[in-house]
Amino acid sequence: MGSHRNALVAVVRQELAEARGAARAVLAEAESARGEAQNRRRLVRDAYATCLNQLAEARDAARRDIQRRFQHESTRLAGNVRRLAAVSATGAAGLPWRMWAPTEPAPGARPGLLRIGSLNLDDTAALPALVPFLDAAHLHFEGTHPVADGVITGLLLRALGSSRPGDIELTVYDPEHLGGTLAPFAPLGISFVAPGSLGATLDDLVEHICRVNETVLAGEHQSLADLTAATTGPRPEPWRVVVLLADPATAEELTNAQRAQLDRIVRTGVACGVHLVVRGLALGDHPTVRRLVVTDQTATCDITGDLEIRLDPPPPADRVTSFCRATAERLRAGPPPARFADLEPRELWAESSAHGLVAPIGDATDGSLVEVPLGDDPPHALVGGPSGSGKTNLLYAWLAALATRYGPEELAFYLLDFKEGVSFARFVPGPRDPAWLPQVRLAGINVNGDREFGLAMLRHLSEELRTRAQAAKRVDATKLAELRAEDPTGHWPRIVAVIDEFQVLLSGRDAVADEAVTLLEDLARRGRSQGIHLILASQDVSGIEALWGRSGLIGQFTLRIALPKARRILADDNLAAAVIPRFHAVVNTQSGTSGANQVVRLPDAGDRLVWRSLQRRLWRDRPEGCEQPRLFDGDAVPRLPESCRPSGPVPDAAAPVGSSPGAVLGERIDVAARPARLRLGRMPGRNLAVLGTRTEEACDVLAAAALSLAAQGPAHFSVVCLDPDAARAAARLIAELPSADWCDVVPSEPFGTIPHYVLGYALDAGADPAALRRLLVEGPEHRTHVLGWWRSPGRLRDSLGGPGARLDPIGAWVALDVQGPDLAPLYPQPGGPAWYPRNRRALFFDRSVHRTPEVIVPYEVNSDHT
């Protein structure tokens, strides 16, 4: 029993021990799980906190970024809007009242927007609040009447101030105050509609719209705005602005018929330039109606939605009145004359000159531009007016109008001014401005002493005429348009040759005048069909009279332009030029007959800066290969071209010698500015005498001749200088020549294997006559030539042996300050050439090539060596 119990106890004990052990294990496991869970919870808590922090940071960063972007974008957009506003409401349309002044619109500019106040957006500077009006909208106001009236006053002043006087006709219906609300505008001659006459006014407006549609737009244009944009010149019809300031009681008085008329105007008015500004009357819905609701100092507009507009104060009444008075005064005086810029076309170089040249030179008294034609009829123009009457100005205006319409492929200018002055110098590159007018091929300035250059230009044009006539003949064309059609790839621009003070060319009974008249007659007669047009201008009635004597010539100049007080430009019984005011001109395309006059107001085209900016624009657009014009400046001394100087290695004595090297003596007075050359072949008489007392010029002629000869091949030079004043120039020349020696006397053994040139300075001062004679007579056969300077033809003869000495060995001469008759012994015709010495000009005669002598300009050779 006892053992049984003990065994049971042991079993129980065992089981209890096991259960305790199991419970302990479970407990340990639970505790470890709990520790783990607690750990996880801590981790999750920590992560959660971190996450919250990170999210807060990210949110703050995103918010800051959004705010920055918003700020940036709103500033940018506001800037855009401000810039847009600035171009949409320029000058009088947008300036604050304290700075306000009327501004004339640019030609062809469309009306913009008008400022009424400002828009305040968060964080950005205020933006201007603008509304459309002319050519765009009717305006309808609701709200406080006095505030609306102030806004209307401002809008009207801005619209009037940014358009031309007379471009807006104002009608006011103001039954409450009988016109008093807009009384400051009264000086403009506005129509006030009496109470009870509104119906008639609306009927009038409807009729006006019908008329504009029928006769002005005529189905060809959608609106007056389109028509104005398509044409140059003033607006065909003024805008009609009708202000209706009613009160609700009046509104009820509108009859059904009146309401219907008002609705018609709302629908059709804007296209025909009729605009309503209405306060106190209902206006039907239409896309052209803009609605503004005004309260005390603020407004909203359907364009800007809910944004609040802070209204500008109304303009001061005295400013409105003074503006209206000034405008009325300007209206009475007529429109201001066209400005230089008004002559410019909408598009540069868009015209073809195939059928002629048409360009405005100014405007008529009604403001429309007056276009002057040149082509088959009229082909040439005669311009006249006394000194200071504005001829140069007129030519500037005309040339600018032509040069902006016709590109260099269509038009070429040849410009010559015989006045003392440089009026055409602005068209060619200068020291301060490298630009030139791309159409100008040639410009002559300070030409008054050099009639030969006028002749050279006429010869050049004559040559061009011949080329064109031949080309036309080949393709059976009778005029330029046909030639251009047959030869589309050819370069056949119309040529306009302007000769200011042309009478200088024709004055005098000499060979220059005779040839000039012959060439002018030919150009005038045949130039018409070949696209060569002459514009002759003169202040001198005797010059014009010289033309009247030549009916063959004057008859071709059917276009006449007479400036104030011009005489004999128009027909004798046509007195228009005597009565026109300053800065006006009479344009007459019927040879000046009375009845064909057109009076033109000329713009001021003289401003150098304005001209320069126009010319720069044209110059930048010049086609590739457009060459710089040839400038002949009578006051400039040309430099010996580098190509005429020896350069590089000394010519090899074994190199071939040309059969007749050419000595360059000076610049020819011709269009190409070629050097005048004397051929020195192996023939008798191939020597040169430079005659005259002007040491410097004589030295320059000899130096240019010697240097140019040295540049052409191997040659030896012997320099004999018998005048101490020329010694310096002679020494300088020797220094530059590749092979030269200084001789005290004329060389006695002159003949060698290469050409030998004896340069004699002041040979009349004691050269041995026999040696000199032998050299002159026998030298050329042996390629030895004398290039000598004698101070007069008499002393030349003396140095060759005295009164009986023959001058045949002198085959060519250059005369400086020697009178024509003194040259008779060296000239084939009795009496000598017609020559009156001029500074820095010389007469060159080569017996073997010249029929008559040629005027040349001695080159400056050594100015850089002193």
Ligand SMILES: Nc1ncnc2c1ncn2[C@@H]1O[C@H](COP(=O)(O)OP(=O)(O)OP(=O)(O)O)[C@@H](O)[C@H]1O
């Ligand atoms: N339409 C114009 N508007 C304003 N000023 C003008 C106008 N036409 C000419 N002038 C001015 O009048 C002056 C004389 O004009 P311009 O030099 O053209 O006359 P001109 O007949 O060529 O005189 P001249 O033959 O003596 O040179 C210049 O100062 C010029 O600026």
